[in-house]
Amino acid sequence: xxxxxxxGLNKSNQLLQTIASFDSCLVVMHDNPDPDAIASGWAIxxxxxxxxxxxxxxxxxxxxxxxxxxxxxxxxxxxxxxxxELDFAGNVATILVDCGLGASNHLLTRGGICPVAVIDHHxxxxxxxxxxxxxxxxxDVAASATIAxxxxxxxxxxxTAKLATAMFYAIRxxxxxxxxxxxxxxxxxxxxxxxxxxPSLVAEIESAPLSRGYFADLVLAFQSxxxxxxxxxxxxxxxxxxxxxxxxxxxxxxxxxxxxxLCGAAHREDFVISVRTCDDQTNAAKLLQKTLTxxxxxxxxxxxxxxxxxxxxxxxxxxxxxxxxxxxRWLSACHAxxxxxxxxxxxxxxxxxx
Numbered sequence: 001x002x003x004x005x006x007x008g009l010n011k012s013n014q015l016l017q018t019i020a021s022f023d024s025c026l027v028v029m030h031d032n033p034d035p036d037a038i039a040s041g042w043a044i045x046x047x048x049x050x051x052x053x054x055x056x057x058x059x060x061x062x063x064x065x066x067x068x069x070x071x072x073x074x075x076x077x078x079x080x081x082x083x084x085e086l087d088f089a090g091n092v093a094t095i096l097v098d099c100g101l102g103a104s105n106h107l108l109t110r111g112g113i114c115p116v117a118v119i120d121h122h123x124x125x126x127x128x129x130x131x132x133x134x135x136x137x138x139x140d141v142a143a144s145a146t147i148a149x150x151x152x153x154x155x156x157x158x159x160t161a162k163l164a165t166a167m168f169y170a171i172r173x174x175x176x177x178x179x180x181x182x183x184x185x186x187x188x189x190x191x192x193x194x195x196x197x198x199p200s201l202v203a204e205i206e207s208a209p210l211s212r213g214y215f216a217d218l219v220l221a222f223q224s225x226x227x228x229x230x231x232x233x234x235x236x237x238x239x240x241x242x243x244x245x246x247x248x249x250x251x252x253x254x255x256x257x258x259x260x261x262l263c264g265a266a267h268r269e270d271f272v273i274s275v276r277t278c279d280d281q282t283n284a285a286k287l288l289q290k291t292l293t294x295x296x297x298x299x300x301x302x303x304x305x306x307x308x309x310x311x312x313x314x315x316x317x318x319x320x321x322x323x324x325x326x327x328x329r330w331l332s333a334c335h336a337x338x339x340x341x342x343x344x345x346x347x348x349x350x351x352x353x354x
Contacts, residue, residue: 007150007185008150008151008153008154008185009154009155011136011147011150011151012047012150012151012154012155014134015044015047015095015117015119015134015136015151016047016048016051016052016155018093018116018117018133018134019048019052019054019093019095019116019117020052021091022054022091022092022093022116023054023055023090023091023092024054024055024056024057024090024091024092024093025045025048025052025054025055025056025057025092025093025094025095026056026057026059026086026088026092026093026094026095027041027044027045027048027056027057027058027059027095027097028041028059028060028086028094028095028096028097028099028106028107028108028115029041029058029059029060029080029097029098029099029106030060030061030098030099030103030105030106031060031061031062031105031106031107032060032061032062032063032064032065032105032242033060033062033064033069033080033098034066034069034098034170034173035069035072035145035166035169035170035173035174036098036121036143036144036145036170036171036173036174037060037097037098037099037144038069038072038073038078038080038166038170039078039143039144039145039148039163039166039167039169039170040097040098040119040143040144040145040147040148040167040170041058041060041078041080041097041098041148042058042078042079042080042163042166043145043148043149043151043152043159043163043167044056044095044097044119044148044151045057045058045079046152046157046159046163047148047151047152047155047157050155050157051155051157057079057081058078058079058080058081059080059081059082059083059086059107060080060081060082060083060106060107061082061083061084061085061105061106061107061110062082063082064082065241065242065243066243066246066247067208067209067210067214067243068173068205068206068208069243070208071204071205071208071209072166072169072205072208075162075201075204075205076162076163076165076166076201077162078162078163078166083107085107085110085111086107086108086111086113093116093117094108094113094115094116094117095115095116095117095118095119096108096115096117096118096119096120096132097118097119097120097144097148098119098120098121098122098144099118099120099122100118100120100122100137100299101114101115101118101131101132101135103297103299104297105297105298105299105308114131114132115132116132116133116134117132117133117134117135117136118131118132118134118135118136118137119135119136119137119144119147119148120135120136120137120138120144121137121138121139121141121142121143121144121146121147122139122285122299122300122301138183138185140181140183141183141185141186142171142174142175142179142181142182142183142186143170143171143174143175143186144170145166145167145170145171145174146167146171146183146185146186146189147185148167149167149189149192149193150185150188150189153189153192158196159193159196161196161197161198161201162198162201164193164196164197164198165197165198165201165202167193167197168190168193168194168197168202169202169205171186171189171190171193172202176250177250177253177276177303177304178253178276178277178278178303178304179301179302179303179304211240211241213240213241214240214241214243214244216238216240217236217238217239217240217241217244217265218244218247218248220236220237220238221234221236221244221248221263222234222248222344222345223343223345224236224237225248225252225343225344225345226341226342226343226344227258227341227342227343227344228331228334228336228337228338228340228341229336229337229340230257230258230259230260230336231258231259231260231261231330231331231334231336232252232253232255232258232260232261232262232344233261233262233263233327233330233331234248234249234252234261234262234263234264234344235263235264235265235318235323235326235327236248236263236264236265236266237317238265238316239265239266239267239272239316242265242267242272244265245263245264245265245272245273245274245306246263246274246306248263248274249261249262249263249274249275249276250276252276252344253276253277253278255344258278259277259278259279259282260275260276260277260278260282260284260287260334261274261275261276261277262274262275262288262291262330263275263276264318264326266313266316266317266318267313267316268313268316269310269311269312269313269314270308270309270310270311270312270313271296271308271309271312271313271318271322271326272306272307272308273288273292273296273298273306273307273308273309274304274305274306275287275288275291275300275304275305275306275307276303276304277302277303278303280302282334283302284300284301284302284303284304284305285298285299285300285301285302285305287305287330287333287334288300288305288306288307290329290332290333291326291329291330291333292307292309292329295309295312295322295325295326295329296308296309296310309322309326
């Protein structure tokens, strides 16, 4: 059996061979890129610049939505471009990072482009038939940034302090919210990254400033959270930014007695969803898939998942019939009784303290 160093060298060599005949490269992140997408994409761009001496861009769709993620980008200045659609010509190798080939939340799918390489750690990232010539899919690894870091280490490419910080923060953020597993590769790469990152920058990222609107969203979210025994659902009545969806889900799953959480909010004409679970018998990505089949798409991990339903919101509000359908589907997926709803925060307590 090859060890982790051999595997990193083998895979990185395969990637470099795959792109050798192309004039330039385009590394594509999933929409609304998170720290793992940014760090892993940045590392692959650095590897290609150093070892293949090719022009390489790092692009994604949507926006950087979470406060900490925006602060990370401001502080570290990764070479990312956020675009509405792909615009390139010529002999370009497209590389998808931190996202499965069959997922709908990236620019390549919407552009009808099959990448030449896929690097991902999501559980639902298995290659489809006729998939990319190169794929490195490792759902046992905590972060795509770990895989990309192993390429850099095996090829003797030194990351800058800011890139190492991005990779460290990516692994840290990917192992939050009951995603506690670390593979042998994660345990090998963390010391290598830790010797090179700037801990003061991580501390600053985690203290990102928050708007007053964020706190208004937070208050309304807890007032709108309902429990069905150990299952929670929270449809936010407003959302200044979509980052509140994941953050409320992160908080609710920590409530004693709650096993599964779905939190969602309308953003423009779409509805954005985050799911969390806290036990090993309940898979967040599978619950989300059951809930959204025929409605929307998404993906994620055993305990954290996210998705979107397109075109179901008006003026920042989810259409009532869609909300009712979504609630029924979520409770059915969780095998929860649909006639036992209680509020997370009692209505009388809300009214008495207005």
